[in-house]
Amino acid sequence: MTEKTEPRMTAPVLRPGDPGYDEERTGFQLLDPHHPELIVTAHGEQDVREAVGYARAHGHSVAVQATGHGLTSAAQDAVLISTRAMTEVSIDPVARTARIGAGATWRQVIEASAPHGLAPLSGSFPGVGAVSYTANGGIGLLARRYGFAADHVRAVELVTADGALSRRTEGDELFWAVRGGGGNFGVITAMEIGLMPVRRLYGGVLYLDLERSPDVIEEWLRWTETVPRTVTSALAMLPFPDLDGVPEPLRGKRIAQLQLALLEEPEDAERILAPLRALPGQVLDTLRELPYTESGAVFAEPGQPHAYRSANRLLSAVDPAAARSLAELSSAEQPVMCVTQLRHLGGALAEPVDNAVPHREAKYLLGVLSPVEPGQVELVRALHRDALAPFESAALGPALGFTFDELDQDTVRAGYGARYPRLAELKAAHDPENLFRHNHNIRAR
Ligand SMILES: Cc1cc2nc3c(=O)[nH]c(=O)nc-3n(C[C@H](O)[C@H](O)[C@H](O)COP(=O)(O)OP(=O)(O)OC[C@H]3O[C@@H](n4cnc5c(N)ncnc54)[C@H](O)[C@@H]3O)c2cc1C
Incomplete structure (x- = not known):
């Protein structure tokens, strides 16, 4: 064995062929998982430092994986740092903050926060990793009330390309960058986030038969213009x-x-919901008052790992006529199943905050997601391109955190929008060799 594949590391490592290698590299997204040269199953920040130092010394790039929900492109030559064992969550109920390890899921943060009458700004699916979600902005269940999850980060502990660990807080340029810039600047080993005084919410799903409720899109769009934050x-x-x-x-x-x-x-809540309740074609209703610990019921997303691809656009407005075309995509006649979704943004999301989260002015997020069988990727991409085409004139760029596919560089730039030039300068200063490239990659200037 060459020195390259025989690392002198104290951190636990797995190589292709080792028992546990396939399990460790495979996360929620089953399409095209990472195939790294080496996996470091990190149990703490020292393991992360060692892995980054080793990758750099041996000419490898660094990939990071917590739950594997946000995998964009498989890393082949990389050292993969698996953070799924770094699940520390500690709560400071007085400061209303949580310190969360790199591998903590929202479910773990929600469970730890709830006994104190607090809740994090988690999203639709509690199994998603809290750190990467937040580093990509994070549009949660309470987004219009409290803004992006990234807006409430107090500190970030980061292992940079030089292998050093540092704590970054307000005033530091990398603190600005990692709140919106994703994993481009290093491996986040822990994050300190603000918690909200939320115990319960009123929520769930109202299911309508689209055949019997053809106007639901226009009606919902109209309704969103009337609702409070x-x-x-x-x-x-x-x-x-x-x-x-x-x-x-x-x-x-x-x-x-x-x-x-x-x-x-x-x-x-019921008074606000009355116009939606009045729509025809209702077939099921799970709306109720629920503790935040059950907030996964609001979007009721499937919890089984599977293979999927998605595309999306942040929109300044939605043309109702174009939106009608979305209903056609949910026909069973489509060659591949499509789930289309419009999220209502605005409210606190539109407030100015000095971090790297772009496109705060977006009014809606339109996404289309498909489960993918082997050999269907190009078909799915074409279908998704066609689905988004009628909306391009109002598109600000993609929401990168919700993009589960590899993007060309122009689209990545559009995703970071006006933040891109400053992010690229910081990339040049802190990761000129692009060690951290298995993400929606910012290229150094
Ligand atoms: C079912 C589902 C529901 C979702 N719901 C929401 C939602 O409501 N709101 C929202 O905003 N987003 C949502 N997302 C998107 C999600 O927030 C992103 O995909 C996020 O990146 C997932 O993080 P992860 O740790 O779970 O995934 P992973 O695949 O493990 O990580 C994604 C990427 O983040 C980077 N990364 C991970 N950990 C670190 C680290 N410690 N340091 C540096 N870089 C790191 C790596 O580049 C990695 O490839 C959802 C995704 C799915 C699949």
């Missing part, structure tokens, strides 16, 4: 298969899911 919502459209195990009212139907999270008392 305490209301965050999305409209998803998809076909449900005619299979055992699918709830009877949904089986074999094209369904619109109104996914709703309201920081309101039940009576007030």
